[in-house]
Amino acid sequence: MTFQTAIANELPFLRRYARTLTGSQAVGDAAVRETLEALIAAPDEFIGDAGVRIELYRVFHKIWTDTSLRPIDIPGAIVGSMPRPLRKALLLTTIEGFSASEAAYILGMTEEEVLASVSSAREAVHAMLSAKVMIIEDEAIIAMHLKSLLVSMGNDVAAIVRTESEAIATAQQIQPELILADVNLADGSSGIDAVDHILTEMTVPVIFITAFPEKLLTGDKVEPAYVISKPFNPDDVVATVWQSLLVAREKAAMAEFS
Template identity: 45%
Template structure:
């Protein structure tokens, strides 16, 4: 496989990582674009990214470390600018960038501790400690109510148990777009977990669009079809978890979404 093909195959996932790390699609894509421009202008650096996914993320991590010092982080795609961004910036002061990276690499991106250590230039033990510290810091910040849009009962129950186990409450569950509208009419959630293919053939994307017309909250899509969202043809979700999922991945996504998604406990 050519170098260009390797980068292209991993680019949607690197963009997902950058969005979660930076807090918005616009800011995350700017970092990815800057890293690729730096790589293409440096033959020695270009050669290093041919080592696969770990090497590509290592190159991005190096660029992020040098560039993020002066780059502000955005609050998150679809959120109101200003108040939300200020809240995210304040919370960022409590968690170091390496810990945030370690958390995302080992959960959202599913790297092993050893691979994440190679990306960040530390030891696997360092990674495990940073992940534990980051999750604890984020979860102390706030709790909220969660709407679960999922048509598979066992998965919905698993998500309910996960949400309540980390201190949040479930405002409702929905298996269809119409049920989601009804649930929101009764209780406005502070966070939405949504599948994109629902029981009656309706779309979780449409259900989320309905919800966002009446309220503003972070949304995490949990789907077996991530390629339907990671196309670059439309605004992409900041938080996207692939089925079958690990509970640690969902937990990390919830923590990150709440970290960027509100200025106060909900």
């Protein structure tokens, strides 16, 4: 893969980050263009030792002057209401998936500063991310465990269903804001098919929690953003629920604002 191709592959993610960071598609895209123009003019800015993706985000923050970056007055834009350091650290370590040490390198901060910023940001938004959830799971013990985790986060588990047909009918009735789904269901039906049908009628984030991740990660078609393997770590479930809701809320807020 050429350097240019590697950069091009990362641009959609950098645009997403910049748009969410600034609260504006136009401003975010302009910031990315400014970064690319600077890289063309001064290619030595790109060190490359940390990897293309990490280095691209570092250069973005070095080149783009964000002195005008203020709290964003967009209803529902949770991240946009935060101070700049918290906003950057939270987005980099959640939506963009960087580790605390990688985010520290990108931002020119210490890892301790990044962790403190993320902790403060999580405390600020945790109560704002409660949602109405539907669980598609045929094993009662697992379903109850998931419900307990979700309720402890402040969510409302509106329904637990066991079959494809029940999932489709219930989703139409309760209009969930988040779905947790297994793949193989009680009557031999498919959680994948249930979710595919539901997503033709509504936009809702979905987390698959399954012992058969290979059925979802085939590379043959568009794959789900969130897949957790069974047996699952409760901390992974909590973190993924939190991230999926944050991404969904930010996307919805930005879509209304654009």
